[in-house]
Amino acid sequence: MKLQINALLAGCLLSYTILSGQQSSLENPARNWITQNSRNIGLQDFSTLKLSFVRKGNSGETLRFQQMIGNIPVFQSEIVMHFNKNGQISYTATESFKKNVQEINTEPAVSSVDALKKAHISSHSKGDITFEEAKLYVFVTDQNETKLVYRVLTSSYENPGSWETIIDAKTGEVISVKDISFRHKEKEKPEKIKNTRKLKKTCW
Numbered sequence: 001m002k003l004q005i006n007a008l009l010a011g012c013l014l015s016y017t018i019l020s021g022q023q024s025s026l027e028n029p030a031r032n033w034i035t036q037n038s039r040n041i042g043l044q045d046f047s048t049l050k051l052s053f054v055r056k057g058n059s060g061e062t063l064r065f066q067q068m069i070g071n072i073p074v075f076q077s078e079i080v081m082h083f084n085k086n087g088q089i090s091y092t093a094t095e096s097f098k099k100n101v102q103e104i105n106t107e108p109a110v111s112s113v114d115a116l117k118k119a120h121i122s123s124h125s126k127g128d129i130t131f132e133e134a135k136l137y138v139f140v141t142d143q144n145e146t147k148l149v150y151r152v153l154t155s156s157y158e159n160p161g162s163w164e165t166i167i168d169a170k171t172g173e174v175i176s177v178k179d180i181s182f183r184h185k186e187k188e189k190p191e192k193i194k195n196t197r198k199l200k201k202t203c204w
Contacts, residue, residue, distance in 0.1 A: 024054045030063050030081050033089060041079065042099030049079065060084040067097060072106045074098050075137040075151065101138060102146035108136060108169035112150060115172075119152035119165035122177045127158030136169060149175065 024030075034041065034049065043049075046069065053064035060083045067077040077098040082091035112134040120129070132154045139149040148169040155162055162181035167174055 022051050022054050024051065024061060024063055026061055026063060026083050026087060027051055029083070029087070029089075030065070033081065033092070034065070034079060041094050041097055043097075044099075044101070044103070046103040047074065047101065052078070060090065067101070069101070069103065069138045070106045072136050072138050072148070074101055075139045075149070077101065077140075098140050100144050100146075101140050104138065104146050104148060106136070106138065106148055108148060108150075110150070110167070110169050110172045115150035115152055115167045115169070116154070118167055118172060118174060119150075119154050119163070119177075120156075122165050122174045123154050123163035124159055125154055125156035125163075127156050129154070129156050131155040131162075139166060139175075141175065147175070153180075 031049075034043070048068045049065040050068050050073075051063060052066040053062075055062045062080065062082045065079045065081075067074040067079075077096055079097055080091075080093040081089060084090045115134045116132055119125075119134070120132075132152070134150045134152045137149055137151050139147050139151075141147060150165075150167045150169050152165045152167060153162060154165065160181075161179040164176075164178055164180045165174060166176045
């Protein structure tokens with residue numbers, strides 16, 4: 001019994017290692033398709049694609065390729081591909097891929113520590129800090145400007161929410177601040193529930 005459990009644990013660890021390494025036997029066919037369709041996709045010479053996610057399921061296998069400039073990911077820019085059980089492409093999605101991103105210098109002039117400080121001020125953090133994270137991205141603004149930014153996520157005890165602050169990593173300017181936490185919809189008011197019940201009763 002003990003040997004069976006150890007074997008099971010070893011198998012789980014091996015599966016986790018493979019998944020975390022994002023490996024897939026379908027990566028080469030996926031990259032071949034991307035190369036063949038690079039003009040339609042709008043793939044630039046200065047950007048690359050990194051296999052960032054692999055998921056295997058009953059319907060086949062899904063691969064996600066993150067757009068990169070150097071070693072910095074382009075914010076919310078990826079190509080998604082799904083292969084069926086026969087290893088054939090059944091779905092592709094390139095809508096989020098940033099065709100208009102420009103080549104920029106990816107060395108920050110602002111430190112991540114300073115970015116965190118600015119984010120806490122901008123998002124009005126109060127009380128104990130329950131979470132904070134600062135990651136570099138290449139970011140395309142609403143005005144189609146390409147910037148190197150910190151995407152900072154912060155949460156604090158007295159200001160609930162998951163606050164996303166986008167900060168220019170060259171100038172320190174705060175580009176945007178918003179709460180991206182998921183919130184449940186408010187419960188229906190008693191009056192509305194009561195009226196609904198009455199309506200159902202008359203339908204009977």
